[in-house]
Amino acid sequence: MNGDTFIIGIESLAHGGKGVGRRADGKVVFIPRVIPGEVVKARVVDEHPSYCTAHPEEIVEASPSRRTPACALFDSCGGCDWQHIAYPEQLVFKNDLLAQAIRRALPEGAAMPGPPVKAPSIFAYRCHARLHYRRRPEAVLGFYQKRSHCILACTQCPVINPRLQTTLEGLNDAIRQDPLSGITSLEIYAPADEVLLLAHTRTMRTAQEIHALEELSARMKLSGCHLVHDPTRRMQRIMGQTCFTYRIDTPDKPFLLSGQLGGFIQANQEVNGLMVRHVMELARDAGRVLDLYGGCGNFGLPLAHAAHEVVVVEKDRRLTALGSRNAERNRLSNVSFFAGDAMQALQSLRREGFDTVVLDPPREGAKAVMPALSALKPARIIYVSCNPVTLARDTGMLDKSGYRLKSLKLFDMFPQTCHIESITLLELD
Numbered sequence: 001m002n003g004d005t006f007i008i009g010i011e012s013l014a015h016g017g018k019g020v021g022r023r024a025d026g027k028v029v030f031i032p033r034v035i036p037g038e039v040v041k042a043r044v045v046d047e048h049p050s051y052c053t054a055h056p057e058e059i060v061e062a063s064p065s066r067r068t069p070a071c072a073l074f075d076s077c078g079g080c081d082w083q084h085i086a087y088p089e090q091l092v093f094k095n096d097l098l099a100q101a102i103r104r105a106l107p108e109g110a111a112m113p114g115p116p117v118k119a120p121s122i123f124a125y126r127c128h129a130r131l132h133y134r135r136r137p138e139a140v141l142g143f144y145q146k147r148s149h150c151i152l153a154c155t156q157c158p159v160i161n162p163r164l165q166t167t168l169e170g171l172n173d174a175i176r177q178d179p180l181s182g183i184t185s186l187e188i189y190a191p192a193d194e195v196l197l198l199a200h201t202r203t204m205r206t207a208q209e210i211h212a213l214e215e216l217s218a219r220m221k222l223s224g225c226h227l228v229h230d231p232t233r234r235m236q237r238i239m240g241q242t243c244f245t246y247r248i249d250t251p252d253k254p255f256l257l258s259g260q261l262g263g264f265i266q267a268n269q270e271v272n273g274l275m276v277r278h279v280m281e282l283a284r285d286a287g288r289v290l291d292l293y294g295g296c297g298n299f300g301l302p303l304a305h306a307a308h309e310v311v312v313v314e315k316d317r318r319l320t321a322l323g324s325r326n327a328e329r330n331r332l333s334n335v336s337f338f339a340g341d342a343m344q345a346l347q348s349l350r351r352e353g354f355d356t357v358v359l360d361p362p363r364e365g366a367k368a369v370m371p372a373l374s375a376l377k378p379a380r381i382i383y384v385s386c387n388p389v390t391l392a393r394d395t396g397m398l399d400k401s402g403y404r405l406k407s408l409k410l411f412d413m414f415p416q417t418c419h420i421e422s423i424t425l426l427e428l429d
Contacts, residue, residue: 002044002045002046002047003043003044004043004044005041005042005043005044005057006023006024006041006042006044006054007039007040007041007042007060008021008022008023008029008031008039008040008042008054009021009037009038009039010031010034010035010036010037010038010039010040011036012036013035013036013093013096013097013418014030015097015101015388015389015418016418017032017081017082017417017418018030018031018032018034018053019031019032019033019034019035019036019038019040023052027050027051027052028050028051028052029042029051029052029053029054030051030052030053030054031053031054031055031056032055032056032081032146033056033074033075033081033084034056034059035062035063035065035066035084035085035089036063036093037063038059038060038061038062038063038066039059039060039061040056040057040058040059040060041056041057041058041060042054042055042056042057043055043057065085065086065089066084066085066086067083067084067085067086068084069083069084070083070123070158070416071083071156071157071158073152073154076145076146076152077143077145077146077152077154078143078144078145078146078147078148078152079143079157079159079417080159080416080417081416081417081418082416082417082418083416087118087122087415090412090415090416091116091118091410091412094116094410094412094418094420095113095115095116095410097388097418097420098113098388098408098410098420098422099112099113101388101389101391101392102388102391102392102395102405102408104392105392105393105395105396105399106392106395106396106399106405107399110399110404110405111405111406111407111408112408113408113409113410113422114407114408114409116409116410116411116412117271117274117278117409117410117411117412118412119268119270119271119412119413119415120270120271121270121415122415122416123158123159123415123416124158124159124160124161124162124165125159125161125267125268125269125270125271125415126157126159126160126161126164126267126268127161127163127164127189127190127191127246127265127267127268127269128164128187128188128189128190128191128265128267129157129160129164129168129187129188129267130185130186130187130188131143131154131168131171131185131186131187131188132144132149132151132184132185133151133175133180133183133184133185133186134151135179135180135181135183139175139176139179139180140153141153141154141168141171141172141175141186142154143157154168155168155169155172156168156169158416159415159416161190163190163193163195164188164190164195167188167190167195167197167220168188170219170220171186171188171216171220174216174219174220178212178215178216180199180209180212180213180216181205181209181212182201182202182203182205182209183199183200183201184200184201184202184230185199185200186198186199186200187199187200187261187262189244189259189261189265190244191244191245191246191259191265191269192244192245192246192247194223194224194241194244194245195220195222195223196222196223196224196225196226196240196241196244196261197217197220197222197224197225197226198225198226198227198228198261198262199213199225199226199227199228199238200227200228200230201227201228201229201230202229202230202231203229204229205227210227210236210238213225213227213238214238214239217238217239217240218239222239222240223240223241224239224240224241224242224243224244224261225238225239225240226238226242226261226262228262233262235261235262242260242261243258243259243260243261243322244258244259244261244265245257245258245259246259246265246269247269248272248273248276248298248302249273250273250276250277250280250302250305251277252280252302252305252306253305255301255302255330256326256329256330257296257297257298257301257326257330258296258322258325258326258329259295259296259322260296260316260318260319260322263295263296263316263318263319264295266298266413267413267414268413268414271411271412271413271421272298272413274411275384275411275413275421275423276298276299276302277302278409278411278423279299279302279303279358279382279384279423280302280303280305280306281306282380282382282407282423282425283303283306283307283356283358283380283382284306284307285306285307286303286306286307286308286355286356286380287307287308287309287353287355287356288307288308288309288310288311288352288353288354288355288356289303289307289309289310289311289354289355289356289357289358290310290311290313290345290349290354290356290357290358290376290378291303291310291311291312291313291357291358291359291360292313292342292345292346292357292358292359292360292361292366292369293313293314293342293359293360293361293362293366294312294313294314294323294337294358294360295312295314295316295319295323295360296314296319296320296322296323296326297312297323297326297327297335297337298360299358299360299384300312300323300335300337300358301323301326301327301330301332301335303335303358304327304332304334304335305332307334307356308334309334309335310334310335310336311335311336311337311338311345311349311352311354312335312336312337312338313337313338313340313341313342313345314337314338314339315339315340315341315342317339320337320338320339321337323337324336324337342359342361342366342369343368343369343372346369346372346373346375346376347372350372350375350376354376354378355378355379355380356378356379356380356381356382357373357376357378357380357381357382358381358382358384359373359381359382359383359384360384361385361390362386363386363387363390364387364390365385365387365390365391365393365394366390366394367390367393367394367397370394370397370398370401371397371401373398374397374398374401374402374403377428378428379427379428380425380426380427380428381398381403381425381426381427382423382424382425382426383395383423383424383426384421384422384423385421385422385423385424386413386419386420386421387420388420388422391422391424395424395426398426402428402429403426403427403428403429404426404427404428404429405424405425405426406425406426406427407424407425408422408423408424408425409422409423409424410422411423
């Protein structure tokens with residue numbers, strides 16, 4: 001029953017970061033903030049027919065890997081999952097979860113993950129954060145609490161970079177003195193020296209409220225501030241720059257890219273650079289590369305130095321236009337941008353003879369395009385994934401079409417969390 005307590009040993013970690021144990025009655029139990037090998041006293045939160053979720057009441061026998069979390073809000077904040085686990089063990093657990101997912105989808109003998117690539121910085125690495133905002137009964141800016149949409153006030157966060165931290169502190173001071181009206185959240189972008197702000201609203205704002213954002217931008221000395229109306233995605237410039245800029249250092253040359261406010265950005269720029277360099281090596285000396293889900297050229301532009309020709313596919317026309325400008329800025333003449341979704345591109349370009357395909361899909365993966373990708377018959381496929389479960393499903397489909405997994409490497413994009421980023425190389429048998 002809900003509220004009952006029991007003693008349980010933690011056997012493993014599940015996708016999503018929770019510990020897994022088996023209760024005396026045989027039922028599987030999922031418990032957050034525990035470590036395999038520990039014995040804990042847990043309280044039932046929800047009973048289900050085949051499993052239950054529980055809350056750790058007491059650590060009866062602690063793991064040697066247990067650490068004191070760096071953040072005072074760790075137990076409540078929905079941002080980090082694993083601050084209680086020493087960093088070397090975080091990498092081991094992530095690599096094991098990645099291997100388990102692949103092992104379930106592929107036949108015996110398939111390549112398993114090699115040594116993981118650790119993050120150069122395990123704290124103060126995030127260059128982008130979205131903070132939720134509530135005006136009443138008092139102005140609160142912060143992250144959602146675990147398992148809820150209640151906002152947890154936050155003035156410091158150990159995983160955001162110093163520029164974001166300074167901005168967060170300044171925003172907290174500003175909204176206490178002059179609360180913003182009608183704003184639901186604030187996104188901060190700080191991948192380089194500049195800091196840009198994107199304010200979210202669900203209703204059209206008045207001139208007075210727009211002026212309040214202008215004053216906030218001036219007070220914070222922001223490089224740019226925009227307001228987005230979430231129901232329509234309509235963007236309104238308040239002041240300054242529309243795009244942020246970031247740098248990717250590679251052995252070939254450094255690349256400077258501009259990204260769109262409201263668009264995707266890799267939150268850990270150090271690890272992003274490591275991933276880009278790895279993809280370049282896997283694609284070295286390729287003839288024609290097709291880069292699916294390519295955004296404004298995060299992989300595609302550096303790939304132009306590893307391959308003879310690159311076509312970047314992105315459905316958002318604003319990003320393809322920005323990508324073309326990025327190519328000009330970096331003096332690249334052998335890369336072009338195709339505005340359309342991945343399926344459209346595979347159908348339109350199926351006769352153009354690509355020997356390498358790079359894809360970096362969202363968390364839901366690329367199941368719908370796997371048959372068309374297989375029909376294209378590139379010699380190699382480089383799959384960048386942020387979800388081991390959908391990666392395993394998609395590589396399983398490719399395996400049935402004659403592709404063999406040759407290498408799989410984990411890149412720790414998000415230390416202190418259970419999120420797993422990886423790069424897989426598949427070659428046509």
